[in-house]
Amino acid sequence: MWHAQCQRYGGLEPELQRTLRSLAEGKPLRRATGGAPRPGTQLVREWNGRTYRVNVTKDCYVMAGERFKSLSAIARRITGTSWSGPRFFGLNGTARAGT
Template sequence: MTVPTEMQPTLDAIERFDRSDCLAEWRRMFGAEPPPYLSVSFMRRVLLWKRQCDLDGDVSSNTWRTLERIADGRRVASHPKPGTELIREWNGRTYRVRVTEHGFEMEGARYRSLSAVAKRITGAHWSGPRFFGLA
């Protein structure tokens, strides 16, 4: 059952809910009983978050998948956006790598992967994301 937005409690009202109000609103918002032993403070925070999602839109499905991976303890790939500058010190020298639309640039040279950049710096095969602290 969807309750019209204008009939849902305001954020200010949720902040003043007592335990019975929280339980009733939880059942209405989620269509299920809340887990046992939740504090009123925690239920208020979850209800506020859910209400904000209802008002402003929920997080993207991609963000949900990433959060689920993190919660399961799985690795999450990090892809820096173009324009990002990665800085790494190696053997007393500082290297600056700029992320571009098609790869990476360092000292005027272009590279297709961070691993290629790491190999250029160290002379050995490295995981580029690990070398730059992204993994």
């Protein structure tokens, strides 16, 4: 069943794969700095000439009236590919420019 899900949905995110590999090798877990954005924050990202605004609420993220459980789901919706949502929105490093 897991293999079928991987084929259909793309498997584990690369960052999670790296984390799991590091833990399996006995390396300490590196924690991200900053944490999740606070409720009330508005994230703005330009992608391919279009501006996207995401409102952070207590239990979800809202973009254009649609609720999402994660920033990665929003980044996937915007780009059509698998992205780290925090990275896409520039929360843990520099987001790459939209092309």
